[in-house]
Amino acid sequence: MYAKAIILPFLAISTVSAHFTLRHPTPFGPSAAKQDYGPCGGYNLDENTAVTEFHVDGEAIAYSSSHPDVHVLFRVVEGTTANGDLNWSQVFPIVEQFGSGDFCEPMVVAPKDLVGKKGIFQVIQNxxxxMLYACAAVKFVSGSLSTLPDTCRNGTGVDASFSSDSSLEALMSNSPPSASSSQTTSAPTATNTPSEGSIKGLSIVASVFWSTVAVIFGMQL
Ligand SMILES: [Cu+2]
Structure with a gap:
């Protein structure tokens, strides 16, 4: 007990400057120093911001997290600003990630009517x-990603399941429910998932199954 009480403050200090690092799509900026500043972790989009193609039928999203237990919202919006009351589209159910390290979801889909438009991809971690924020400038393109980026990998001991989070869900309450956080939302389709990434998709499905079983039996995960 005493050892735990002593160690925890040090852990809290050591993670202050390294909450999470968005790897793909390419973030506005590399530093997590102001990551608690919405909407984009202290960064704004400017003429030097890297733009990543976002395939609406299947795109990879990858980050590295220093926290062992986070809830994560992934969403996109048309345009070049993330400020204001915008028409965000959630592109994946809210995920609870367990274990710190690399996380990748290889098959995220966005609304097809965004093809050809500029937009912003935003990750919000609770x-x-x-709340922690990161954004990436994207250009929406048709089709799905043919080759996963090197940054798309899942760390040893990193697992995830679909989850709910009232604070993150509240952020989507003004937007159309294009992709609800319901556990009935299907996992990324396996048909054209790049093979390297399919394990994560399956593990998410498996986790949903087990959490459903846990709910049925009244257990707490
Ligand atoms: Cu943090």
Whole structure:
């Protein structure tokens, strides 16, 4: 007990400057120092911001997280600003990630009517130290990603399941429910999932199954 009480403050300090790092799509900027500043972790889009193609029928999203338990919202919006009351589209159910390290979801889909438009991809994590934000400038293109980026990998001991989070869901309450966070939402389709990434998709499905079983038996995960 005493050892735990002593160690925890040090852990809290060590993670302050490294909440999570968006790897793909390419983020506005590399630093997590202001990651608790919405909507984009202290960064704004400008003429030097890297733009990543976002395939609406299947795109990879990858980040590295220093936190062992976070809830994560992934969403996109048309345009070049993430400020204001915007028409965000959630592109994947809210995920609870267990274990710190690399996380990749290889098959995220976005609304097809965005093809040809500029937009912003935003990740919001609800972490032990609050809401954390990162954005990427994207151009929506048709089709699905043919080759996964090197950054698309899942760390040893990193697992995830579909989850719910009232704070993150509240952020979507003004937007159309294009992709609800319901557990009935199907996992990324396996038909054209790049093979390297399919394990994560399956593990998410498996986790949903087990969490459903747990609910049925009244257990707490
Ligand atoms: Cu943090």
């Amino acid at each position: 972490a032990v130290d609050g």
